[in-house]
Amino acid sequence: MNTNRLKKEFFSRPPVSVAQELLGATLVFDEKKGIITEMEAYGGLDDPASHAYRGETPRSKIMFGPAGFSYVYLIYGMHHCLNIVTGAEGEGSAVLIRGLYDPEADVHYDGPGKLTKYLGITRADNGVDVTTGKNFFVLPRAQEIAFDATPRIGIREGLDKLWRFVVKDM
DNA sequence: GAATAGATCCGC
């Protein structure tokens, strides 16, 4: 059931905390679901690697809204990336979901483009409130999870921050 | 308007 889903308060915190605590959580989208195994945190105007770095644009608009909304964008002309907005409204921070494990099929989706393809997420799913969405929500993890912290992938700036978090032994 | 780089993935 989704009565246990993660609420507004969970996402309305700094992206690093949200990213770390989403490891091991269960992402549900329509009839599919998976356990989150890899996350990245992105800041707002203070993070040169973030889409929100240069302020609000038509694309980054959703990032500056309230926490808990999905931010889906197309990258390299062919892959969709799924984020969830974090922090306070106007902050512009978000977390990127990079890895998913499907327990039923015992399949690991390594990479943001792969898991959105598996779930069937597209830009049509941009701007959905995951704390109220009927077929789009996140269930909290059952227990603490051990993880490693590394620089984020595919960016040119902000490499000093260890804001990529990967579940150990998976 | 035109140019460019991009939070990726796959195949050679």
Next chain:
DNA sequence: CGGATCTATTCA
């Protein structure tokens, strides 16, 4: 290591 593929943002 390079190609695919397209579009949001930037620059003239």
